[in-house]
Amino acid sequence: MLARKIPGRFPLQNSYDYIIVGAGSSGCVLANRLSEDPSTTVLVVESGPDDTSPLIRMPRGIGKLLVPGNPHVSAYQVSPRGNAPVETWLKGRTVGGSSSINGMVYVRGAPADYDGWRDLGCTGWGWDDLGRHFVALEDHELPANQWRGKGGPLKISMQPAGSPVCAALLQAGEEMGVAHVDDMNGIPAVTDGGMSYQPTTTFHGKRFSAARAFLTPVRGRANLHVLPETEVLRIEFQNRRATGVSLRNKTGTHSVAAAREVIISAGAIQSPKLLQLSGVGPAALLASLNIPLVADSPNVGRNLREHRYLSTQYRLRGGSLNASLSGLGLLRSVLQYLLFSSGPLTHAAHEVGGFVKTRPELTRPDAQIGLGLYSMRPGKAGIEIDKYPGLNVIGYFTKPESQGEIRIQSADPAVAPIIEANHFTAEIDRISAVSLFRWLRRFGQQPALKPWITEETDPGARIQTDEDVLQNAISLGGTAFHIAGTCRMGADDAAVLDPQLRVRGVQGLRVVDTSIMPTLVSGNTNAPAMAIALRAADFILNR
Numbered sequence: 001m002l003a004r005k006i007p008g009r010f011p012l013q014n015s016y017d018y019i020i021v022g023a024g025s026s027g028c029v030l031a032n033r034l035s036e037d038p039s040t041t042v043l044v045v046e047s048g049p050d051d052t053s054p055l056i057r058m059p060r061g062i063g064k065l066l067v068p069g070n071p072h073v074s075a076y077q078v079s080p081r082g083n084a085p086v087e088t089w090l091k092g093r094t095v096g097g098s099s100s101i102n103g104m105v106y107v108r109g110a111p112a113d114y115d116g117w118r119d120l121g122c123t124g125w126g127w128d129d130l131g132r133h134f135v136a137l138e139d140h141e142l143p144a145n146q147w148r149g150k151g152g153p154l155k156i157s158m159q160p161a162g163s164p165v166c167a168a169l170l171q172a173g174e175e176m177g178v179a180h181v182d183d184m185n186g187i188p189a190v191t192d193g194g195m196s197y198q199p200t201t202t203f204h205g206k207r208f209s210a211a212r213a214f215l216t217p218v219r220g221r222a223n224l225h226v227l228p229e230t231e232v233l234r235i236e237f238q239n240r241r242a243t244g245v246s247l248r249n250k251t252g253t254h255s256v257a258a259a260r261e262v263i264i265s266a267g268a269i270q271s272p273k274l275l276q277l278s279g280v281g282p283a284a285l286l287a288s289l290n291i292p293l294v295a296d297s298p299n300v301g302r303n304l305r306e307h308r309y310l311s312t313q314y315r316l317r318g319g320s321l322n323a324s325l326s327g328l329g330l331l332r333s334v335l336q337y338l339l340f341s342s343g344p345l346t347h348a349a350h351e352v353g354g355f356v357k358t359r360p361e362l363t364r365p366d367a368q369i370g371l372g373l374y375s376m377r378p379g380k381a382g383i384e385i386d387k388y389p390g391l392n393v394i395g396y397f398t399k400p401e402s403q404g405e406i407r408i409q410s411a412d413p414a415v416a417p418i419i420e421a422n423h424f425t426a427e428i429d430r431i432s433a434v435s436l437f438r439w440l441r442r443f444g445q446q447p448a449l450k451p452w453i454t455e456e457t458d459p460g461a462r463i464q465t466d467e468d469v470l471q472n473a474i475s476l477g478g479t480a481f482h483i484a485g486t487c488r489m490g491a492d493d494a495a496v497l498d499p500q501l502r503v504r505g506v507q508g509l510r511v512v513d514t515s516i517m518p519t520l521v522s523g524n525t526n527a528p529a530m531a532i533a534l535r536a537a538d539f540i541l542n543r
């Protein structure tokens with residue numbers, strides 16, 4: 001045992017069977033599964049603080065959390081495309097990772113996404129395998145069926161009906177030929193299109209993070225140690241075998257050994273960064289930074305995929321939440337939340353969502369949309385809620401082909417990596433951006449919304465032609481924070497990971513988080529990150 005106590009409530013051991021780097025969506029699931037056997041010891045190292053902030057529990061607490069400099073988020077400077085101005089991407093940095101600070105939209109992607117991975121050679125990753133894991137993780141408010149679970153660790157609630165604007169939005173969808181369904185995650189909706197009230201990872205008005213679902217219930221296990229406020233600096237190797245990690249916190253720098261495996265679940269920015277810092281990455285890059293090479297793996301950090309949303313905003317005659325989210329109205333909402341765990345502060349990022357086809361020739365939906373009963377604009381104190389009632393309509397094409405890259409620029413773990421997103425560099429993404437924007441605008445013009453919408457406030461008349469959309473594609477929206485693909489798995493030797501998520505070229509090391517995705521799933525990435533970890537646990541435990 002190491003003599004010094006570190007900020008967990010246990011003495012840090014010299015060695016564990018498994019070390020998990022990152023207590024995010026995937027890391028929490030792994031911690032739960034790998035520590036099921038009391039004779040197996042597991043250490044989870046998390047760079048951020050514990051998830052005790054009441055703002056994490058309060059769904060709309062994200063208004064305060066998602067600010068660069070907040071200790072619960074990491075902020076990265078990203079070049080979105082070419083010489084477009086640099087923008088900030090955020091990731092969760094706390095127990096629960098991004099699931100503790102995200103928009104709580106519960107979406108799983110489409111069976112075809114996972115079948116596509118299987119068809120690329122990733123044996124064991126088709127919908128037959130992943131679908132059952134989604135069902136296993138769910139405790140859904142809606143009735144169970146073949147592809148919807150009850151009794152699992154993750155609570156899923158539906159945004160309640162009742163708002164006349166939401167009813168009009170669903171009707172406007174029908175006017176566009178999109179079915180109003182009970183659940184946008186149902187197989188008919190994800191394969192053919194459909195809109196519903198938003199399924200959310202909330203319960204009784206509170207956020208239900210991966211930590212709350214998977215880690216909190218087992219933190220009392222004697223064989224599981226969770227170590228917040230501690231950064232893994234490097235993976236340690238002997239003869240290309242991962243033997244442990246070097247970590248740093250208030251008490252100093254320590255080496256901890258892993259008797260079986262080190263599992264990197266640090267998220268799609270930090271996982272490739274950590275591999276590169278540890279000597280697994282493009283040989284030339286590592287040589288230029290004097291990092292000793294452990295394995296030449298040119299694709300570590302490449303294949304970065306991200307959903308880029310486009311948005312339109314409207315001024316409404318009424319029925320929005322704007323007045324409840326600022327000034328005196330916000331005070332009332334806070335009281336309602338504190339006294340009854342209800343009201344506007346319990347809503348996820350969108351009240352209504354769905355999958356749509358933005359071009360008539362498509363056989364599958366190509367875009368996800370999210371409709372929020374509020375509107376925002378830049379103000380003196382950053383982004384502010386509009387003073388008048390508003391509506392926010394966003395959409396992203398679900399299968400971006402543009403690929404970005406992450407690479408370290410220093411051997412010092414404290415230095416941020418270079419991130420290039422390369423949005424809209426693939427031709428299909430430009431086509432999709434135009435047809436998606438046209439869809440969003442037509443949606444706002446549907447008869448069902450006429451009684452509510454008085455004008456399109458953003459982007460308004462400045463965007464007319466397809467060329468206008470393409471020229472302004474970056475400023476018409478933003479990042480959806482679904483960063484993925486930077487340590488892709490594959491059957492080919494060029495893939496960073498094999499289909500069991502083992503890092504090629506070394507032993508005793510896996511990556512398990514959204515960075516493993518060969519292609520981005522058709523939707524938000526929190527649920528997929530958890531299902532990926534459930535699948536990974538099968539491989540690790542030979543189940």
Ligand SMILES: Cc1cc2nc3c(=O)[nH]c(=O)nc-3n(C[C@H](O)[C@H](O)[C@H](O)COP(=O)(O)OP(=O)(O)OC[C@H]3O[C@@H](n4cnc5c(N)ncnc54)[C@H](O)[C@@H]3O)c2cc1C
Nearest residue numbers: 022024025026047097098102103104105232513514524526
């Ligand atoms: C603002 C925002 C809104 C989002 N909204 C939604 C949404 O509504 N619905 C949805 O499904 N998805 C949403 N997402 C995306 C989704 O939450 C993430 O894709 C998912 O949680 C990622 O899971 P992960 O396990 O890959 O990584 P993360 O959950 O990001 O976890 C990685 C963890 O590793 C830790 N870590 C990193 N490096 C180290 C290190 N060196 N040492 C120790 N610890 C380290 C980090 O601090 C972090 O806690 C959102 C994301 C963000 C940021």
